[in-house]
Amino acid sequence: MKKKEEKSEEGIVRFLDAATVSGVYSVKTGYAVLIQQLPAQTADPFWKTLWSLPLQPKWKLFLWKLLHNGLAIKSELHRQGVPIQDVSCDLCGAQTEDFNHLFRECRIARAAWRGGCLNIHSQLHGYHSISDWIQYYIRLLISQDGISSSNISTFVGTLWALWLFRNNRVFNPDTPVIQPVGLYIFSILQTHIVFMDTDTTTTISPSSTIQEGLPPPGFHVAHLGISRTGTLFVQLQIDGAWYKDTRHAGIGWCVDNANPLDDRIIGGSNFGLCTSALHSEALAFLYALQWASDCHIHSARLFSDSYNLVTLLRGDGRGDIGILWLVQQIQCLGSTFQHCEIYKADRNRVHRAHQIAGEAAVLFIRFNSTML
Incomplete structure (x- = not known):
């Protein structure tokens, strides 16, 4: 029995030696020869x-x-x-x-x-x-x-x-x-x-541009509520993001966190098709005000980086008929609040809402979290 095993092993070695170019066996050449003897298997392309x-x-x-x-x-x-x-x-x-x-x-x-x-x-x-x-x-x-x-x-x-x-x-x-x-x-x-x-900010058109001669942030405001006086406000930052080539848009809004270490998002986002950056910004305001109303918020201070939209909400300027219809809806909804102030702010002031809107436009995300 032992002689048969020795002869078998000698035969395998001679076979492997003969299969190599140099005639000298190594682990690498032996592995290559054995792989060639295996039946061909078709790998599923899905894993690749x-x-x-x-x-x-x-x-x-x-x-x-x-x-x-x-x-x-x-x-x-x-x-x-x-x-x-x-x-x-x-x-x-x-x-x-x-x-x-x-x-x-x-x-x-x-x-x-x-x-x-x-x-x-x-x-x-x-x-x-x-x-x-x-x-x-x-x-x-x-x-x-x-x-x-x-x-x-x-x-x-x-x-x-x-x-x-x-x-x-x-x-x-x-x-x-x-x-x-x-x-x-x-x-x-x-x-x-x-x-x-x-980096979505390089492809998404901003909702507004810096123009010369505009009032500084915080001095351009639209009052929509019943009263213009008040002290306790829920502060919301709002923004819209828009792809000019595909017309895909995202909107986002969120409550300012008093604690800078609190990373929870209280607000919401949505997505759709819009005709312009101003259109997406107006939709963001409409959704945000409706959300605030559903959360039983009576006094709200909203921040946006769109000078043109705040101007339209003040009753000044002209716009597309579709935008003006949205502006009227925003004004009508804002008039139901006890206090509703809308401020023109710089981009850093609405940075978080800008991120939410950008991701909603890219990933088509819709969510809504209510006030606790």
């Missing part, structure tokens, strides 16, 4: 596409684990023999936590997909596995907008946000959930933009 997506590395790794059922989902841990007493979903408590439920069928997941800019009905194509469902949408988004589409970032970012949202509930069960999932997704996508170093 996955690693080439313009996403954060941790997002790619997360997506790869998700597509291979490699996340620590309760049902998967239970299947592998990990003793888990309760396998129900921590977000809704209604069903078993498996991959399809957590990322598609849970009411939190459904609200996240329907409320986002992609407007995905996650319960459609229910017969697909979570892997097939994700691959279908990524291929679809690539076919529509290319591999650099911001919609792909929004899609994968929503999956990542749902996973983090779930983990926060699992590992911090006593912490009250203050931030809604839509705002949570917005924060995740905002962080992704910073990480990928996407």
